[in-house]
Amino acid sequence: MENTVKSDISTEKCICLIKKLISTDTAQPFGNEAALCDFIAKRYEGFDVRVVRFRHDDLRASVVVEIAGGNMSGIAFFGHLDTVATGDLSAWTVNPFAAEISGDTVYGRGAADMKGGIASMLMALDKLLAEGIRPDRRVLFCFTADEEKGGTGASAIAESGILDGIEEMIFCEPSGGKLGLCEKGAVWLELSAVGKSCHASRPELGENAAEKLMDAVLRIKKLDAGGETLLLPAGTISLTAFNSGVMTNILPDTATAKMDIRTTPPRNNRDVIKEIEEIARETGIAVEIINDRPAVETDNEEPFVQRIRETAKHFGRNPGEKGISFYTDASIVVSRYPFPFVIFGPGDDAECHTIDEKSSISEMVSYAKMYFRYIDEYCKRKDVEYGFE
Structure with a gap:
């Protein structure tokens, strides 16, 4: 079977992904994240990655895609697959699961929180695998269930031990162009x-x-x-x-x-x-x-934070710092693995949980490029290849 994973990070690919993600209803309270976990796992069949699934119940699941490194240290990217409920459908001017596009904007439940971030993660992962890049450090892409309520997915991943050795974490939640360094x-x-x-x-x-x-x-x-x-x-x-x-x-x-x-x-x-x-x-x-x-925070002088800044500057950005008033999966993961983290992803957090929720497609593309560059710049050695047996 021909694999559809290509190395491009493009508007066309982003539109294809975000339509798939939004059209799959993963709204609370039922979640149905297992459907997207199946999509993600199938997408990377045939690649030298480790795919670890966490089944929570018949409809709910989380999945981790791991690219092996030369040692156990590395970086983990986090994105949650669930969304909040749509609320009163009559208040919406668009179908919340149709992923309607107008210019650079996509509308739908989860467009900002946070299927846009999931699309960015997938595009970065696609490029890493399609180009055969082998990092010296492990790279984990963690797709979680139930962030909007009980944090079932993040808890299962944190308790499994798969994150042992990870030293840096990026939570790809919408951050309005800034670096989220703490959350209530x-x-x-x-x-x-x-x-x-x-x-x-x-x-x-x-x-x-x-x-x-x-x-x-x-x-x-x-x-x-x-x-x-x-x-x-x-x-x-x-x-x-x-x-x-x-x-x-x-x-x-x-x-x-x-x-x-x-x-x-x-x-x-x-x-x-x-x-x-x-x-x-x-x-x-x-x-x-x-x-x-628990409330969590990262020191803005951490070398990891400075490297993220340098990566953003390569794309003409100079992100400021912000605190996040709501909680993310970081509250669960960082309390168990107290390592440097940032909340840094496409979209404006003011759009979270809103009627006619929306996000920018070009921002999703831009963040995918930043994620890829960070891995390529700081996690890769070109003279050695590693993989899974």
Whole structure:
């Protein structure tokens, strides 16, 4: 069978890839990333690479494509295959899975977050393999499931040991032309309280679960989520849902709430959670931690960061630095492998999760060229070839 992988990094190839990626619905909550993992694995059949699949359930999977190096050190590129849900389809002016193109712009769910980054990764990988480039260091392309919710894919990859020896990581999320060097952490809470119902005119006969829970919520909101940093605004603590009561004249006997906490480095999520659990004990409520993503950061003086800058300058870019207020797979991977990383990929993060989401095709092409050049410049030795037996 003739392999369709060619060495070109072009607009035409990008359009072909982004149409395939967007038209494959991988929206939460079902994901269906396994369909794209099959596409990626099949694409590189016949090449001297190691393809490692991680099956999470019938529909959900992640995959890693590894190019061998002369030693275990190397670089890993990360991109997530899932997207958020489309929301109200009637609000869209385009079909979210048709990958409609107008000029240099492609529209659709995941165009920015982050199937554009996936297209860039695939084009760079295509060129490496089609040209037979053998790096002195390992190069891993990691395609993950469930980044938008539980981080199942990144966790499975990090726990597998396949990243052992990796020293640098690029998370190809949309970064608006800048280098993302840090991101806020996240702690999500589900809170509940139990009281005793009675007539609201005689509150002394009951226990108001809503007030009991609100007391805890207000105390949690006063906690320290981390201060402002050079690249990030101060941490935040938000009440995002509160449910209680059935009638105006009945004291509620149950109440539930959800809270979203965003932490900034160096504030440690474990310390925040410990303080929340103490408040829960003191107020008599129950708390469940449903998401725990630590804040992570990279020093802007790291040699890896400087090499990325030099690569970008070759293409006429001089990227500034930024902090990322949302979390990425970096929160999972970097906490286990605390090595230098950047968040650097095509698209504007302001487009993430929006109606009529869009991204620039030429930016996807440009980032693919930067990824390829970085590998070619800093990971390759021309006098030695390595591969898998």
